[in-house]
Amino acid sequence: MAKRSAQYFSCIFTVYCFLWYCDANAIKSTTDWPPRHTATQFDQDSYGNTMYKQGCAHDIDVVNQLVDFDKSGYNKHKLPKPDGMKVRVDTWIQAITSISESTQDFEVDLYINEMWEDPRLRFDHLNPCKPNMSLDNSLLEKLWTPNTCFINSKEAFIHQSPFTNIFLMIYNNGSVWTNYRVKLTGPCQMELQRFPMDVQKCSLTFESFNYNIAEVHMVWADANPISILGATELPDFTLVNVLASSEETQYPAGYWDELTITFIFKRRYGxxxxxxxxxxxxxxxxxxxxxxxxxxxxxxxxxxxxxxxxxxxxxxxxxxxxxxxxxxxxxxxxxxxxxxxxxxxxxxxxxxxxxxxxxxxxxxxxxxxTPSHRSSPIFWNRKYDPNSKMAHPLPLVNDQWHDQTVLGGSLRDVTDLSYSFQELQLKQTLPLWHKFIPVKQDWxxxxxxxxxxxxxxxxxxxxxxxxxxxxxxxxxxxxxxxxxxxxxxx
The missing domain is CATH 1.20.58.390 (Neurotransmitter-gated ion-channel transmembrane domain)
Structure with missing residues (x-):
């Protein structure tokens, strides 16, 4: 009985080991990468996933055949088309970091996209593995470029976080797409007549530095040339609009296409x-x-x-x-x-x-x-004469002078003379400017x-x-x- 049980257990263990071995081989076969340079021809399934076929050319092989001067005769100093190039440009605004009134400039982070067609870079005949190639920016130095720049920027540099932020893609029909992530300090000629309720318009001008309009024609992309990737919040300003415009500017060497980005800011005056x-x-x-x-x-x-x-x-x-x-x-x-x-x-x-x-x-x-009006000024210098008719006291009625004096004059006139004398004294004390600018005394x-x-x-x-x-x-x-x-x- 014990021997039969041992044989049964040994049989079960042998079957388990065989199944484990088969499963391990199946897992290993699914993780094997395809051989190098023998990827697949590009295709997609119903879900959009890339399907590969054997026998296509890898990106590095395609690039070596395109830009190798000995093999293809490619010259980056020569225009891809003798009748001139057309470069389409669009911009993605990433962030506006600051605006300064004292230095009259602003800082902005943005992406510049350029697209042009170089017939010498067509590779659909080379049996590529993909319809486009995303390449390192070091290859860009071997290709013809329109040599564009912001001509009115105070400072500009390409981000290095952690590597140079330049994107290069070449399509199988020869189209080239470059993308630069740039930080710019641009001028902003502010008009502060309405400060702090002002609206400021700052601009950046983009053009080809080496080629005039006869060689390179620069245009904005047909649809949405300027896009804002995120909220651009500033403590002092609100970005209310971004405009794209273009014009031809004359220089001594000819006409150049200039593409202008205009930022319109409204100040927050809270x-x-x-x-x-x-x-x-x-x-x-x-x-x-x-x-x-x-x-x-x-x-x-x-x-x-x-x-x-x-x-x-x-x-x-x-x-x-x-x-x-x-x-x-x-x-x-x-x-x-x-x-x-x-x-x-x-x-x-x-x-x-x-x-x-x-x-x-x-x-x-x-x-x-001033003495009481009972001692009127007309009597101040009169000496007392006992033989005078004025020696007799004048009768009073209710503490007032009678209207008639012994001299026959009106006592009311005497009182008026007293007040006139007081006003004369007051006028003599007034400043000189009162003579030219009359001031009412009853103010x-x-x-x-x-x-x-x-x-x-x-x-x-x-x-x-x-x-x-x-x-x-x-x-x-x-x-x-x-x-x-x-x-x-x-």
Whole structure:
């Protein structure tokens, strides 16, 4: 019984080992790579997967036959077509990293795609394994290229992360596709008349550096020449549009095709609202508090107005320190200078009120120092004569002089003479400019403060309507569909 069990177990183990061996050979046969240079002819199944056939030429064999001068006579210095080349260009915008007003430039990362047809690079007759070949950028140095560049860039370089970011593809019909991932610093001639509610248009110009229009004709791709790969968020600007345009530019050596990319940015002025405009509102409103302090607090009112003017000046300098030194007036300049004018006007009002208050106090003091009208000035130099008819006391009625004196004159006329004399003394103390600029003596300082407390806010409100209506309207009316700068407002 034990012997039969051992034979049964041995038979089972032998069958298991045989099955394991067969399965291992099957797995090994599926992982064997096809022999080198004997891949397959390109084809695709119903799912789009590449199907291979034996006997096709590998990429490196095709390239060696195409660019080897001894075998094919390829010369990269010779135009592929004697009647001229047509190069199609399109751009992928990857990111816009910064815009600077002080240096007037911007930085952008983008992909430049160029396509042209080189009949000498056709390889469909060489039985290739694929309809196109993705090749290393070192091969590009052996091919003819249009030698394009951004002629107005301040700085440009191809990304090296971790290798040179150049893509090269050659199709079996001789079409060549190159792709460069480039970081650019381009100029941006800013017009800041409407700052910070401005719209800026910055551009990059792309052309062939070596070939004029008779040799290389550069055009934008027919469909979507400019694409934005991702969101381009900037702290100060919003990218509202990207335009593509082309023109022929004349040089001493002929005409060149220039392809221009225009970036249209609209400034985000929220930061300037919170850091510039709202503090200015508060400073101007604080300067109006002096109108309600009265004429007895002139030192406090003076300190309040001077501090408001200093704060406004500091705020203005803090904003314009980050801007280029342009010679024209900006919107922020008009706002700040107008705010300083309102504060300065409140100081002038304080000076007028202080002067009139001083005159009023002096006038009251003069009245207190002047003798009563009972001792009229016409009697000040009259000596007392006991034999005179005026020796008798004049009768009083209700503490007032009788209308008639013993001399027969009117006592009311005497009182009028007394007041005329006081006014003459007051006029002699007035400044010289009062003779040329008449000032009403009945202008009360408190009345001027009350009028200023009404007129200053009303005038400031009207100024706000004009200011914001003008500049916001100009910002909305700017044409963002044209590559050239259209200035409709100053």
């Amino acid at each position: 930061w300037y609202i919170f850091q510039g405009y709202i503090p200015t509102y508060l400073i101007i409103i604080i300067s109006w508090i002096s109108f309600h302090l009265g004429t007895v607090a002139l030192p406090a009112r003076t300190m309040l107005g001077v501090n408001a003017l200093i704060a406004m000046t500091f705020q203005f300098g803090n904003i314009i320190s980050h801007l280029p030194r342009v010679s024209y007036i900006k919107a922020i300049d008009i706002w700040m200078l107008s705010g300083m004018t309102f504060i300065f006007a409140s100081l002038l009002e304080l000076a007028v009120v202080g002067h009139l208050s001083h005159l009023k106090t002096k006038k009251q003091q003069t009245k207190r120092d 009360d300082p408190e009345r001027i403060d009350k009028m200023s407390a009404i007129f200053f806010p009303v005038i400031f409100f009207l100024f706000n309507l004009l200011y914001w209506g003008y500049y916001i309207g100009c910002s909305r009316s700017t044409d963002i569909t044209k590559p050239t700068q259209q200035t409709v407002c100053l």
